Amino acid sequence: MSNSEQKTPLVDLRNISISFGGIKAVDDVSLDLYPGEVVGLLGHNGAGKSTLIKILSGAYEADSGEIWINGEKAEINSPRDARDYNIETIYQTLALADNLDAASNLFLGRELVGRFGMVDDARMEAETRKIMARLNPNFKKLKEPVSALSGGQRQSVAIARAVYFNARILIMDEPTAALGVHETAMVADLIKELKAQGLGIFLISHDTREMMELCDRVSVMKNGQMIGTERVEDVTEDDILSMIILGKNPKREAA
Amino acid sequence: MTQTPSSSGQSPKRRESAVSRLLQATELDTRLLGMVAALAMIWIGFHFFGLFKTGFGAFLTPRNLWNLSVQTSSIGIMATGMVLVIVTRNIDLSVGSILGFCAIAMGMMQVHILPQYLGLGHPAIWIITVIFGMAVGAVIGALHGWLIAYLAIPAFIVTLGGLLVWRGAAFLVARGETISPVDATFALLGGGPYGAVGAMGSWIVGLIGCAAVIYMIVAGRRKRKTFGFPQRPVWAEYFLSALGCGVIVGAVLLVNSYYWPRGIVRSYAAENNIEIPEGGLFISHGFAIPVLILLGVGIGMTILMNRTRFGRYVFAIGGNPEAAKLAGINTRWMTVKIFALMGLLTGLSSVVASARLGSATNALGTLDELYVIAAAVIGGTSLAGGVGTIYGAILGAFVMQSLQTGMVLVGFDAAMQQIVVGSVLVLAVYLDNQYRRASK
Numbered sequence: 001m002s003n004s005e006q007k008t009p010l011v012d013l014r015n016i017s018i019s020f021g022g023i024k025a026v027d028d029v030s031l032d033l034y035p036g037e038v039v040g041l042l043g044h045n046g047a048g049k050s051t052l053i054k055i056l057s058g059a060y061e062a063d064s065g066e067i068w069i070n071g072e073k074a075e076i077n078s079p080r081d082a083r084d085y086n087i088e089t090i091y092q093t094l095a096l097a098d099n100l101d102a103a104s105n106l107f108l109g110r111e112l113v114g115r116f117g118m119v120d121d122a123r124m125e126a127e128t129r130k131i132m133a134r135l136n137p138n139f140k141k142l143k144e145p146v147s148a149l150s151g152g153q154r155q156s157v158a159i160a161r162a163v164y165f166n167a168r169i170l171i172m173d174e175p176t177a178a179l180g181v182h183e184t185a186m187v188a189d190l191i192k193e194l195k196a197q198g199l200g201i202f203l204i205s206h207d208t209r210e211m212m213e214l215c216d217r218v219s220v221m222k223n224g225q226m227i228g229t230e231r232v233e234d235v236t237e238d239d240i241l242s243m244i245i246l247g248k249n250p251k252r253e254a255a
Numbered sequence: 256m257t258q259t260p261s262s263s264g265q266s267p268k269r270r271e272s273a274v275s276r277l278l279q280a281t282e283l284d285t286r287l288l289g290m291v292a293a294l295a296m297i298w299i300g301f302h303f304f305g306l307f308k309t310g311f312g313a314f315l316t317p318r319n320l321w322n323l324s325v326q327t328s329s330i331g332i333m334a335t336g337m338v339l340v341i342v343t344r345n346i347d348l349s350v351g352s353i354l355g356f357c358a359i360a361m362g363m364m365q366v367h368i369l370p371q372y373l374g375l376g377h378p379a380i381w382i383i384t385v386i387f388g389m390a391v392g393a394v395i396g397a398l399h400g401w402l403i404a405y406l407a408i409p410a411f412i413v414t415l416g417g418l419l420v421w422r423g424a425a426f427l428v429a430r431g432e433t434i435s436p437v438d439a440t441f442a443l444l445g446g447g448p449y450g451a452v453g454a455m456g457s458w459i460v461g462l463i464g465c466a467a468v469i470y471m472i473v474a475g476r477r478k479r480k481t482f483g484f485p486q487r488p489v490w491a492e493y494f495l496s497a498l499g500c501g502v503i504v505g506a507v508l509l510v511n512s513y514y515w516p517r518g519i520v521r522s523y524a525a526e527n528n529i530e531i532p533e534g535g536l537f538i539s540h541g542f543a544i545p546v547l548i549l550l551g552v553g554i555g556m557t558i559l560m561n562r563t564r565f566g567r568y569v570f571a572i573g574g575n576p577e578a579a580k581l582a583g584i585n586t587r588w589m590t591v592k593i594f595a596l597m598g599l600l601t602g603l604s605s606v607v608a609s610a611r612l613g614s615a616t617n618a619l620g621t622l623d624e625l626y627v628i629a630a631a632v633i634g635g636t637s638l639a640g641g642v643g644t645i646y647g648a649i650l651g652a653f654v655m656q657s658l659q660t661g662m663v664l665v666g667f668d669a670a671m672q673q674i675v676v677g678s679v680l681v682l683a684v685y686l687d688n689q690y691r692r693a694s695k
Contacts, residue, residue: 057581059581079582079583091581093578094578095575095578095581095582096575097570097571097578097579098574099570099642100567100570104570104571108567108571108578109568109582109583109584111564111567113564119562122479122481122482122484125484126483
């Protein structure tokens with residue numbers, strides 16, 4: 001981490017804890033993210049990855065701990081606060097309103113309004129056409145409710161929503177889980193492109209190989225605790241797997 | 256729009272008939288056409304049933320249709336609010352009781368309280384009373400919304416409690432008495448010969464309506480051009496303009512061909528020193544004021560639902576409450592606002608109902624909640640949430656009222672009416688399910 005230590009981290013999560021009904025879902029976890037970096041979060045289902053990420057995106061409020069954005073302490077109490085810090089999230093569930101069309105979903109909570117505060121559907125649709133032409137040129141069903149779209153198309157709506165608003169911090173919770181080979185490759189390309197633009201990206205996935213390819217660092221969680229964070233070039237896939245399964249950091253223990 | 260399946264989903268394999276080409280070009284909602292057809296069938300059915308049974312078809316007469324429009328107003332106004340409640344996956348069983356409570360509150364206000372300070376018949380009485388009634392409704396609605404959103408009590412329970420509480424409260428406030436007579440100006444809001452805008456007024460309303468239709472079509476076309484979206488063919492635009500204006504002009508002609516009853520004309524003529532010419536004096540009713548109120552509410556609520564952020568959030572919450580929350584929408588506060596709006600409209604509906612009756616009784620609006628919910632559901636509002644339209648709910652109210660009125664005209668007794676209305680509700684929801692499945 002020598003080269004990144006001089007810079008201020010884009011995101012610095014410090015000693016974050018949260019419990020649900022007495023169970024510590026996230027237990028004293030610290031994690032940072034630098035501009036132009038992709039940090040992967042790994043762990044079993046229920047390890048606390050999504051919960052940790054939802055604290056950053058404002059869906060949950062941490063019981064204790066601090067969030068620092070760009071070297072300043074941040075108060076994130078709602079999804080709206082997170083958006084104000086240019087944090088965008090692609091949720092595992094996609095968080096789309098199935099009965100609305102792509103444009104309404106893309107701009108949900110941030111509708112473009114014209115005179116008299118009326119929502120400007122035509123302008124939103126035109127903007128959606130533009131961003132979709134870039135992300136998924138095959139996307140044509142702009143007028144249909146998103147329930148009529150395929151898994152991949154729905155995913156691209158969720159991704160478009162995160163990308164459109166000039167995010168500086170992007171959280172992607174299993175962005176390729178519902179996708180085919182071709183679409184997965186498109187998402188990988190997009191991640192590389194956004195990384196090159198200087199965004200910081202948290203990526204959650206179960207696919208260790210994909211993580212090794214896309215991430216700069218990987219963090220492993222188990223039972224709400226942080227097992228360790230390693231640069232991908234310093235570890236093997238087997239090291240990561242044993243961290244996930246055994247909750248031990250073989251590299252550290254060897255040292 | 257986003258909330259209804261569009262007509263463009265027709266399979267291209269089928270040979271396109273003239274009708275489907277027309278539908279595609281005009282982008283008319285097939286579901287809307289289905290409801291209009293159902294309404295027409297009910298009207299024609301009752302008319303001819305009466306014709307064969309008694310030799311006189313009473314349904315398709317200006318007089319009956321005018322009365323039908325007035326009777327629909329109260330339920331229709333509430334049904335527009337119920338759409339928002341049901342779209343967000345809630346229910347409101349208390350509107351009938353709130354209507355009764357508001358009526359009593361307004362009765363007390365205009366009969367017992369205001370005349371003391373302003374004097375009987377003061378011109379401000381009806382204004383203060385209407386505002387007061389709507390405010391009472393809104394506060395009760397907001398209270399229900401707060402209990403549902405912040406104390407997490409299911410809407411079904413909160414409003415079921417409300418159904419009993421407000422009916423009881425209405426009784427207590429007036430000690431069971433009927434309060435009458437209401438203020439003379441207030442009474443006009445309920446319709447009747449004097450509570451209508453007359454021939455000239457109706458033509459003005461009609462012309463404004465036609466101008467609005469043409470403006471919307473022209474503005475829509477310009478907007479599509481700006482963003483390079485596909486245009487409707489020009490003939491379809493002309494067709495839509497003609498259809499819209501035709502419906503409006505037809506409605507004006509209809510309400511203008513219903514004349515004041517002879518007795519009222521005679522007393523009106525005597526009061527104003529008008530000599531009744533030979534062959535009689537014909538004064539048109541024109542649109543009844545409650546119908547214009549319903550029209551205004553319908554337009555206002557449609558704009559709210561389709562053109563504002565508030566409406567967009569209502570649909571989003573109905574489609575996926577979790578997603579709405581994650582998009583930064585304060586879903587709890589939205590629930591409070593939606594129920595407050597429902598209450599406000601119930602207050603307005605109470606104005607119409609008690610003005611029409613000329614008095615306030617604590618039984619006013621009994622069972623209205625069921626008719627209102629039925630109107631919204633027949634109008635295509637899905638109880639699963641996320642789907643519903645304002646015009647559908649108003650049409651649904653017309654369907655309910657047409658059935659009711661028609662059965663009275665052909666002489667069905669009350670028991671039979673209940674059986675038919677209940678069966679139609681169930682059938683309508685079944686057909687709606689089939690329609691949705693087919694259009695998927």
